[in-house]
Each structure stands twice: as C-alpha cells, then as structure tokens.
Amino acid sequence: MNRDTLIHNATIVTVNQGFDIIDNGFIAIRNGSIVDIGASTPDAPRTGAFDGVDADGGIVFPGLVNTHTHLPMTVFRGLADDLPLMTWLQDHIFPAEARHITPETVVQGTLLACAEMILSGTTTCCDGYFHENSVAEAVHTAGIRAVLAQGVIDFPAPGVDNPSSNVSHARAFTEKWRGRSPLIAPSIFCHSPYTCSAKTLKRAKSAAGDLLFQIHAAETESEYRRLWAEQGQSPVAYLDRLGILDARTLVVHGVWLHPEDRAILRRSGAAVSHCPQSNMKLASGVAPAPQLRGAGIPVSLGTDGCASSNTLDMFRTMDMAAKLHKVAACDPTSMDARTVLQMATIGGAEVLGLAHCIGSLEKGKSADLVILDAGSPHFEPMHHAVSHLVYAADGADVRDVMVAGRWLLRRRRLQTLDWPAIRDPVLQIAAAIFEND
Amino acid sequence: MNRDTLIHNATIVTVNQGFDIIDNGFIAIRNGSIVDIGASTPDAPRTGAFDGVDADGGIVFPGLVNTHTHLPMTVFRGLADDLPLMTWLQDHIFPAEARHITPETVVQGTLLACAEMILSGTTTCCDGYFHENSVAEAVHTAGIRAVLAQGVIDFPAPGVDNPSSNVSHARAFTEKWRGRSPLIAPSIFCHSPYTCSAKTLKRAKSAAGDLLFQIHAAETESEYRRLWAEQGQSPVAYLDRLGILDARTLVVHGVWLHPEDRAILRRSGAAVSHCPQSNMKLASGVAPAPQLRGAGIPVSLGTDGCASSNTLDMFRTMDMAAKLHKVAACDPTSMDARTVLQMATIGGAEVLGLAHCIGSLEKGKSADLVILDAGSPHFEPMHHAVSHLVYAADGADVRDVMVAGRWLLRRRRLQTLDWPAIRDPVLQIAAAIFEND
Numbered sequence: 001m002n003r004d005t006l007i008h009n010a011t012i013v014t015v016n017q018g019f020d021i022i023d024n025g026f027i028a029i030r031n032g033s034i035v036d037i038g039a040s041t042p043d044a045p046r047t048g049a050f051d052g053v054d055a056d057g058g059i060v061f062p063g064l065v066n067t068h069t070h071l072p073m074t075v076f077r078g079l080a081d082d083l084p085l086m087t088w089l090q091d092h093i094f095p096a097e098a099r100h101i102t103p104e105t106v107v108q109g110t111l112l113a114c115a116e117m118i119l120s121g122t123t124t125c126c127d128g129y130f131h132e133n134s135v136a137e138a139v140h141t142a143g144i145r146a147v148l149a150q151g152v153i154d155f156p157a158p159g160v161d162n163p164s165s166n167v168s169h170a171r172a173f174t175e176k177w178r179g180r181s182p183l184i185a186p187s188i189f190c191h192s193p194y195t196c197s198a199k200t201l202k203r204a205k206s207a208a209g210d211l212l213f214q215i216h217a218a219e220t221e222s223e224y225r226r227l228w229a230e231q232g233q234s235p236v237a238y239l240d241r242l243g244i245l246d247a248r249t250l251v252v253h254g255v256w257l258h259p260e261d262r263a264i265l266r267r268s269g270a271a272v273s274h275c276p277q278s279n280m281k282l283a284s285g286v287a288p289a290p291q292l293r294g295a296g297i298p299v300s301l302g303t304d305g306c307a308s309s310n311t312l313d314m315f316r317t318m319d320m321a322a323k324l325h326k327v328a329a330c331d332p333t334s335m336d337a338r339t340v341l342q343m344a345t346i347g348g349a350e351v352l353g354l355a356h357c358i359g360s361l362e363k364g365k366s367a368d369l370v371i372l373d374a375g376s377p378h379f380e381p382m383h384h385a386v387s388h389l390v391y392a393a394d395g396a397d398v399r400d401v402m403v404a405g406r407w408l409l410r411r412r413r414l415q416t417l418d419w420p421a422i423r424d425p426v427l428q429i430a431a432a433i434f435e436n437d
Numbered sequence: 438m439n440r441d442t443l444i445h446n447a448t449i450v451t452v453n454q455g456f457d458i459i460d461n462g463f464i465a466i467r468n469g470s471i472v473d474i475g476a477s478t479p480d481a482p483r484t485g486a487f488d489g490v491d492a493d494g495g496i497v498f499p500g501l502v503n504t505h506t507h508l509p510m511t512v513f514r515g516l517a518d519d520l521p522l523m524t525w526l527q528d529h530i531f532p533a534e535a536r537h538i539t540p541e542t543v544v545q546g547t548l549l550a551c552a553e554m555i556l557s558g559t560t561t562c563c564d565g566y567f568h569e570n571s572v573a574e575a576v577h578t579a580g581i582r583a584v585l586a587q588g589v590i591d592f593p594a595p596g597v598d599n600p601s602s603n604v605s606h607a608r609a610f611t612e613k614w615r616g617r618s619p620l621i622a623p624s625i626f627c628h629s630p631y632t633c634s635a636k637t638l639k640r641a642k643s644a645a646g647d648l649l650f651q652i653h654a655a656e657t658e659s660e661y662r663r664l665w666a667e668q669g670q671s672p673v674a675y676l677d678r679l680g681i682l683d684a685r686t687l688v689v690h691g692v693w694l695h696p697e698d699r700a701i702l703r704r705s706g707a708a709v710s711h712c713p714q715s716n717m718k719l720a721s722g723v724a725p726a727p728q729l730r731g732a733g734i735p736v737s738l739g740t741d742g743c744a745s746s747n748t749l750d751m752f753r754t755m756d757m758a759a760k761l762h763k764v765a766a767c768d769p770t771s772m773d774a775r776t777v778l779q780m781a782t783i784g785g786a787e788v789l790g791l792a793h794c795i796g797s798l799e800k801g802k803s804a805d806l807v808i809l810d811a812g813s814p815h816f817e818p819m820h821h822a823v824s825h826l827v828y829a830a831d832g833a834d835v836r837d838v839m840v841a842g843r844w845l846l847r848r849r850r851l852q853t854l855d856w857p858a859i860r861d862p863v864l865q866i867a868a869a870i871f872e873n874d
Contacts, residue, residue: 075818077825082763082773112814119814281759283768310828310829311828316831320760322519323718326719327722330658332520332521333521336518377549383871387515391518392748396831396832419814434820437820
C-alpha cells in the first residue's frame with residue numbers, strides 16, 4: 001500500500017543518542033520503517049525502486065509527540081478565556097460538555113484536532129476524554145499515532161450517566177482497542193485525585209495493568225491544599241500511597257510538588273507530562289520541569305486541550321517551555337533548545353512507552369517524521385537548525401508529515417482528511433455551543 | 438497611485454474606544470485613509486469606483502505596532518541562544534557586529550526584517566540601531582511605517598569609530614529624515630544608562646527635542662545594581678534626575694523597577710515598551726506590565742531584535758505577554774486578550790505619538806490594516822475573534838497587509854519586496870558570520 005520513499009536534500013535533525021545533525025542528508029523508508037539514513041554522497045542514495053521526495057533543503061526531524069490532549073475539546077476553542085479557573089470550568093466548560101458532548105460531536109471535534117495536529121507536525125498524541133471510542137474512530141481515520149484513554153471521574157460525565165460504571169467503561173475501551181490497530185494503544189485516564197475516590201483510582205490503575213495510566217495531578221494550588229487537608233499528603237504522595245505511581249503512570253502537570261515528591265516520582269518510575277501553555281493561561285503555576293529532569297524523572301511536553309491552551313501547536317509549546325523556564329530560573333541556560341526538542345520527540349516517546357518505535361530518526365524505527373519548509377524569511381539565516389525548530393518555527397512551516405511511512409500531509413495538503421467536510425459540521429456544533437454559553 | 442479600496446465580508450476588530458467588533462463588515466479606503474467603516478447591509482457598501490476586496494470571512498484588524506526592534510540583527514537570528522547574557526553579548530553579538538555590520542549588511546538585514554514583519558502583520562515598527570540611514574532606505578523600499586533612530590553609545594560602534602561624535606551622528610540622521618517621508622519619523626536611541634554617560638544622555642535627549650527618544654533601561658538585575666552602586670538610584674530615577682523622562686521618552690524593557698519608579702514614570706509621562714519574549718529568553722525577568730498599566734503608564738509591546746527574540750512575529754509576542762502575566766500573577770484575569778491586542782495596536786500608536794493616525798480602524802485614520810485568513814483548522818470554531826488573534830493566530834495566518842492604503846502583501850505575496858533577491862545576499866552575509874563565530 002505505502003510506496004517505499006527516499007527523502008533527500010534535507011538537514012536531518014535525528015534526535016538520536018548523539019543528537020546527530022546531518023547536512024544534505026537522506027532517509028530511505030521501506031514498509032513504513034527507516035531502512036537507511038545518512039549524508040548524501042555522489043553515489044548514495046540510489047533512488048532505485050524508491051519514490052524520491054526532495055525536501056528542498058528543509059529540515060527533517062522526528063514527528064512531534066504531544067503527551068497531553070483532550071482532542072474533542074477543539075469545539076470549545078476560545079469559548080471562555082481569561083477567567084478564574086472555577087468560573088471557567090463551572091460556568092462554561094462543564095455545562096458545555098454536559099450539553100454538547102455526544103459521540104457525534106466527539107468524532108467531529110477529534111477530526112478537527114487531527115487536522116490541526118497534522119498541519120503542525122504532531123504525529124503522536126496521548127489523549128484522555130469521554131466517548132473515547134469515537135475519538136479512536138476519528139484518530140484511526142486520520143492515520144495519526146495515538147495513546148487513547150477513556151476518562152474516569154466520580155461524577156456523571158458525557159456517555160457515563162452512572163459513575164459507578166466508569167472503570168468498567170474504561171476497561172471495555174481498552175479491551176476493544178488492544179491489538180486492534182498498530183497505531184493506537186489503549187490507556188486509562190483518571191481525571192484527578194480530587195475527582196476520583198481512592199477506590200476508583202485503585203480500580204482504574206488495576207484495570208490499566210500494563211497499559212499507560214494517565215492522571216491530572218498537582219495542577220493547582222487549590223488541589224494541593226485540598227489533598228493536604230483531606231489526606232494529609234501532597235497529591236503525588238497520596239497517589240504513591242495508593243500504589244498508583246509506577247513506570248506505566250503519566251502524571252499530567254506536576255506543578256504543585258512538595259520537596260519530597262521528587263524522590264517519590266524518581267523512585268516510582270512515573271513520568272510527568274509538562275503542559276506549560278495550559279499552566280500559564282490558567283495561571284496554575286510553573287512546573288519545575290528542569291529540576292524534575294535533573295532528578296532523573298522523565299518529562300515530556302503536552303498542549304492540553306483547546307479549551308485551555310487554544311491550539312494544539314507543539315512548536316508554540318516548545319518555544320514557551322524554553323522561555324518560561326529561563327525566566328522562572330533567572331537563568332538562560334536552564335532549558336535549551338536541544339532539551340526542549342528532545343522532550344517533544346524522544347522524551348514523549350519514552351513517556352508513552354514507544355521509544356523502541358518512534359521519537360528519533362534511526363535505522364529500524366518507524367518513519368514518523370516531518371519535513372519543514374525552511375525557506376521563509378523568519379527562517380533566514382539558519383545558523384543552527386535546532387534553534388529554528390524551537391525559537392523560530394511555527395506549525396505553518398510544516399510542509400509534509402509521515403506516520404509509519406504513510407503521508408498524512410504533502411505540501412500542506414491533508415492526505416487522509418477532507419478539511420471542508422470536517423469544517424461544516426464543526427461550525428454547526430460551534431453555533432449551538434455559542435448560543436447556549 | 439493607490440486605487441481606492443473596499444474591503445468586505447470581514448469580521449472587523451476595530452480596537453476603537455468602544456472596542457467595537459463588526460460582523461460582516463466593510464471598510465472603504467480612499468487616498469490611503471479610511472473613509473467609511475460599518476456593517477454591510479443589502480444597500481451598502483456600494484462598490485462604485487472602489488477596488489473590491491473580499492476578505493472571505495476573515496478578520497480585519499489594525500496593523501500591529503512593534504515598538505522595539507533592531508531590524509538589521511535578523512542576520513544574527515539563532516546565532517547564539519541559551520547562553521548567559523554576557524557570554525552572548527561579549528563572545529558572540531558584539532564581535533559579530535564589529536566584524537559584519539556595514540551599510541550594505543544593514544540594508545540586507547533590514548529588508549529581511551521587513552519581509553518578515555509584513556508576512557506576520559506588522560505595519561509599524563520602532564527601531565534603533567547603527568547605520569540607521571541604511572535601515573531607513575530599506576524600510577522606505579518596503580513601504581512599512583516606522584520610527585527610526587540612530588543609536589548612541591559611548592563606545593566605538595558600527596559606523597561610529599569615534600564615540601565623541603555619536604550624538605552628532607544621531608542628530609544628522611534626524612535632520613536628514615525629518616519630513617522626508619510620510620511613513621518614516623526620525624528618533625534618537627540611546628543604548629542604556631550604563632553605556633552612555635550622563636553628558637551623552639542629556640545631549641542626546643536635547644538633540645531629540647520633540648522627536649521620540651528611546652532608551653533601554655531597567656532591563657537586567659546587573660544594570661539595576663550597577664546604577665545603585667554608581668548613582669545611588671535606580672535606572673529610572675537616575676534618568677529622571679537627568680531630565681530624560683517625559684512624554685516623548687520610550688523606556689524599553691522596564692523590568693527592574695524600584696517601587697518608587699512607577700510614580701516617577703507616571704509623573705513624567707514616559708512610556709514603556711514591554712518585550713516579554715526577549716526578557717524571557719535572556720532570563721532578564723518579568724516586567725510588571727499590568728501594574729504599570731494600572732498606574733496609568735502607557736505600555737506597548739515589542740519583539741526586540743532577532744539576536745535575542747529570534748523572530749519579529751508580534752502574534753507570538755501577544756500570546757506570550759498574556760500567558761506570562763497570568764502565571765506571574767497567579768491570576769488568569771491579569772492580562773486578557775483584549776488588553777494585549779490594544780497594547781499591540783492603539784497602545785503602540787500612542788507610545789510612538791501616532792495615535793491620531795494609526796492603531797485603530799476608524800473613519801479618518803490611515804488605512805494600516807491586516808486581513809487574516811480565518812479558515813485554517815486552528816481557527817475553528819471562532820467563538821470570539823479577539824481570542825483567536827491572541828491565543829490561536831500566528832504570523833502565517835496573515836493574508837493581506839496594507840499601509841496607508843497601499844498593499845504590501847496580497848494573498849501571502851509580498852508586493853514591494855522581492856524575496857529571492859533579498860534572500861541570496863542574506864545567505865552570503867550569514868555564511869561569513871557563521872564562519873567567524
């Protein structure tokens with residue numbers, strides 16, 4: 001089905017162990033995998049049976065890995081900004097979810113999200129929401145790689161009228177999708193330690209088994225204070241006491257940490273998905289990402305859903321992460337461009353348990369990659385490609401996107417999705433949401 | 438020369454006093470000025486003698502005003518990131534400037550900067566650098582509106598071998614450009630209170646007269662401490678003592694302020710150009726922009742030069758400003774989208790003394806405006822246009838740009854600049870810079 005492809009005339013940012021950058025490089029792709037990569041010579045590459053793709057001197061790098069999304073929430077983009085967290089949630093987002101989130105709107109919102117992600121160079125996402133079967137259908141249509149989780153919360157939620165069945169819903173989702181698609185890995189997502197009981201958390205973690213278990217935790221000061229008041233522990237210490245934290249647990253946010261939480265996270269093997277844009281926009285705080293990394297805790301990057309961060313553009317998130325940590329630490333070396341790019345690629349792959357397959361451009365790995373058009377004025381001159389990926393690029397610079405050897409974007413044209421056909425139903429959903437807000 | 442233009446089928450964000458947003462609106466432009474603006478009706482607008490331009494349902498808003506740039510420094514984009522400030526300046530930027538900044542490289546770097554600004558919706562910039570005559574020539578070619586200043590510093594600088602003639606150089610520039618172009622206003626730029634003597638500062642301010650006087654001040658902690666050690670005052674109080682601060686003075690950065698500085702700025706009438714991206718990337722600190730605004734001090738937005746902030750995209754700066762101040766204040770209401778858009782348009786115009794002419798879309802003002810393509814996935818749905826301008830848009834969404842009734846960009850094609858002809862000499866300059874770095 002997929003033709004073998006040979007990409008050439010590229011600056012290749014491999015993000016491999018040695019962080020090799022190959023000038024005038026080529027990548028040969030066969031059956032969805034990288035079979036050769038290196039610097040072009042007068043003799044190599046030989047195009048042979050390959051479909052040759054000229055990168056026109058652009059930058060080729062591993063597809064971006066967004067480790068925290070709520071894809072269907074694209075339909076709420078910009079609905080309610082600049083508000084206190086509780087006003088935002090209780091007066092806008094929760095009522096809008098209760099009224100408008102159905103399997104149909106979830107499909108449409110997710111298709112929109114996939115179009116946006118592909119157009120901004122994201123090839124893998126990690127999602128948690130409700131009606132996740134509908135998310136999975138849309139993601140499968142788009143051809144993007146994903147870890148997808150049915151949400152668990154001890155309140156009625158879209159598609160789960162009776163909270164007592166929340167974990168069984170989530171388990172059913174994992175059973176349905178386990179081994180069903182080479183690109184989709186099922187997972188379970190508990191909303192948070194303050195919206196799920198200890199019993200729910202333990203049952204959900206047990207149901208996840210060897211699959212990824214995701215949970216929002218230590219996001220806000222009020223959550224932190226509440227856990228201390230109710231449990232006498234920080235959110236992270238509480239989750240550890242429940243046996244939730246291990247190498248298959250992804251703690252989302254990790255902003256409000258007790259000094260001892262770092263050792264707990266380190267010992268447990270749990271990872272942190274850092275979402276700087278969401279934390280900034282909702283004024284939650286600054287996650288100590290450089291310190292967590294320094295302590296040996298895996299840290300990846302996420303955008304969060306479009307209700308809070310407004311776009312799914314990982315370039316924006318990389319730039320923001322680098323600048324936020326410099327100013328927060330009063331130290332311009334505290335998070336450099338290379339570190340941020342690693343967090344957004346191989347770091348994300350590691351956190352999701354996919355590093356054997358994606359996250360860097362190396363022989364034997366899946367061909368999940370991006371070709372960036374480096375010919376625009378804001379890209380010239382290009383003294384250092386990695387600097388430009390983090391500090392100059394935005395989603396619109398993405399020219400081509402490939403997942404497992406299949407083109408999802410060619411010269412800015414979506415290959416698996418029909419944008420006008422996605423747009424019209426989204427506009428209808430949006431009109432109803434806006435009317436009721 | 439310019440045809441009269443009628444833009445229709447637009448969501449118009451006027452940024453006028455009432456912050457009116459006009460759905461399905463039109464703007465009529467004659468002789469470079471807005472002669473009518475309003476909501477379309479079955480009868481109006483009548484196209485008549487106008488050149489009709491369909492905005493295709495996009496957002497039309499005032500051209501962005503970037504109140505702090507060093508345009509020619511595009512040639513150093515990404516040359517040296519993630520370094521301590523003094524290493525960055527002394528080991529990379531100063532040597533590169535000494536070696537490579539000539540009238541010719543300044544022209545090429547400025548043309549590149551203008552291409553980038555036009556492509557990202559900036560219609561007015563405020564610049565300070567050396568060989569400013571060459572900057573002015575390039576800006577004039579591009580057709581962008583600008584306040585331009587020859588730099589003053591008590592050290593040898595590009596084009597000024599003998600510092601004792603720095604103020605006379607700057608004065609000569611203002612005399613040459615005063616009244617020469619309707620789009621270019623001359624100005625004088627003193628580098629800082631620690632690189633210019635009291636005598637130089639006073640002479641330069643006197644030479645500026647009624648023209649805008651710009652100065653980097655209160656940027657870093659080391660500057661702040663140095664001024665206290667040498668002058669016994671904060672940078673702002675010291676400038677006030679010298680008589681430098683008045684309604685024609687633009688203090689660039691204003692990060693490190695003594696509690697009393699707010700009252701000094703307020704009383705003097707001086708304004709502040711806030712450059713959040715540069716302050717974050719160089720780890721200088723967080724300027725108290727919301728507090729300054731709250732005290733009645735005019736605050737605008739700037740990108741700073743590409744050596745520190747890497748791009749001239751004001752959309753990125755708006756998004757960053759809104760998010761930075763929310764997280765810095767732990768308050769998501771501390772700087773909202775509307776405030777940020779005002780700072781980037783009418784606020785910038787006020788600070789530059791151009792509010793009679795630009796900064797909002799109103800009858801009688803100059804037609805300096807942007808048409809944004811709102812049809813991309815990351816723009817759907819559009820519950821609130823202003824939210825999208827700040828939190829979702831990036832430079833690449835800009836479709837058309839007009840300054841004083843003249844199109845500088847039409848459907849992403851530069852109208853006044855020839856990008857390939859700009860690019861080639863920039864690449865040559867860059868190769869030499871990279872080799873010597």
